[in-house]
Amino acid sequence: MLMQPPLKVLIVDDESLARLRLRGLVETCPEPRAEVVAEAASAGQAQQWLSAHACDVVLLDVQMPGPDGLxxxxxxxxxAQRPELVFVTAHPQHAVQAFELEALDYLTKPVRRERLQASLQRVAQRLAERQRPTQAEAGGAEGDDSVISLTERGRVLRIPLAEVLYFKAELKYLTLRTAAAAHVMDGSLSELEQRLGERFLRIHRNALVAKAAVRELERHAAAEAGDGEGGGDSEPGWAVRIAHVNEWLAVSRRQVAAVREALARQSL
Structure with missing residues (x-):
């Protein structure tokens, strides 16, 4: 069996002692192996380093001088190609916003080695999933027999993509919805959006829906609270009704035109 290369880690924290302690935890993590390839004391330094280098994961503080971690x-x-993000901070109140930015995990200081190891294991799993060839890359056409694999209660489930109605971000996990059930899975909507192509549509920062499952689009008072994009007025937001489950999902203002186009194509 080939040994996997160590995870490349960038630490971003304005406190030198915090960086030193985190480096020690990373380098003593038994599995997966990881190495700190760089440190940055500010978001600006990190951005400059990342413009010329690559890493697998950024361990990121929230509150720093200048632009913060968020x-x-x-x-x-x-x-398009970004490292995984794991926030490491003394401020738990920013967790919801961090997961809205598709962070993989959110650790509060002082960090325990076991907790950091669990986060790095999730990073390694995510990288392995990216490297696994999709059906299209293997030479087969994407079709109804393509599947989404996930682990649930110790079981590996293979759900046909044709049965998926939508994916929705729920804090650190995703909900995969079919007509029969809801399943919890790891992953990010951005990766799924790239992988699934034209069959799915990003309607909101927290939702990716199957175009074929969209039944109608309308102004919907219930969507107002869920639509955190594009303005703070009190008008009702837009929402789509999803087939089979008759659920309404919020649509951001910037995606309304794309949803209308998808509905128009279905009627052709």
Whole structure:
């Protein structure tokens, strides 16, 4: 069996003692193996380093002088190829915002080695999933027999992609919804959006839906609280109704036109 190379870790924290302690935890982690390839004392230093280098995961503090860790995470989110993000901070109140930025994990200081190891194991699992060839890359056409694999209560489930109605981000996990059940899985909506292509549509920062499952689009008062994008007015937001389960999901204003186009194509 080939030994996997160690995870490449960037530590971003304005406190030198915090960086030193975190480096020690990373380098004594037994599995997966990991090495600290660089340190940065600010978001600006980290951004400069990342513009010329690559790493697998960024261990990121929230509160720092200048742009904070959340601002750096928002910048990295827009990159096609970005490292995984694990926040390491003394401020637990930012957890919800961190997961909205698709952080893989959120650790509070003082960090325990076992807790950090669990986060790094998730990073290694995510990297392995990326390297696994999809059906299309293996030479087969993407079709109804393509599947999403996930682990649930110790079982490995293979869910046909044709049965998936939507994926929704729920803090640190994703919910995969079919007509029959809801399943919890690891992953990020950005990766799924790239992998699944034209069959799915990003309707909101927290939701990716199957185009074929969208039944109608309308102004919907219930969508107002869920639509955190694009303005703070009190008008009702937009929402789509999902087939089979008759659930309504919020649509961000910027995606309304794309949803209308998808509905129009279904009617052709």
């Amino acid at each position: 601002a750096l995470a928002a910048q990295l989110r827009a990159r």
